Amino acid sequence: SAVARKELVGLGAVLLLILTAKILIAPLYSYRVDLGTYAAWASRLAELGPANFYASGYFADYPPGYMYVLWGVGSAIKALGLSWSSAAATTLLKLPALLADLAIAWLTFVRLRPGGKGLAWGAALAFALNPALILNSAVWGQTDSILSLLLLMAFLAQGKRQFEFSWALLSLAILTKPQALLV
16 A cells, blocks of 8 residues: 555665664774674685685685675675775675664564554664664674574564475575574
8 A cells, every 4th residue: 555655665764764874883893803804704705706715724614604795795895996994895894784684674664564553663663773783783793683684584484384485594594604503
């Protein structure tokens, strides 16, 4: 309906404003240990591709799922000719998690909207503006939101009895971060 479409456009606008704020925060902080590791992996992936990434005992304590994300980020940084220590590169390294934050807030709204407008808006905004989430994704640059998005999608698919899709999403989550094995 036109009302539902207008509400989704409003939600999209609010979430894009929140995403913009997080993107503006992202280059101001850099936890160099983890972000430096992601940058090194992204650089190697951009140079060698995923097929040669793990060759010759190269250190990487993440499974290959997130490496494909870093391959894309590293290729973008390389194509744009950015310095790996630049604010733009830092932002690009954090962007996948920031986009996952946005997607989770969107899915939260869509899933809860049948229960009431206030509930859906409240839950989506509470998630999107959660200080711990802002710290984790925009400041620290962690990848937990990507794992969370995949797990949420797997649970939602299971709830719709789309078991094969649910298993595929869970497998992708496990290939992204080993903590998904706890599910």
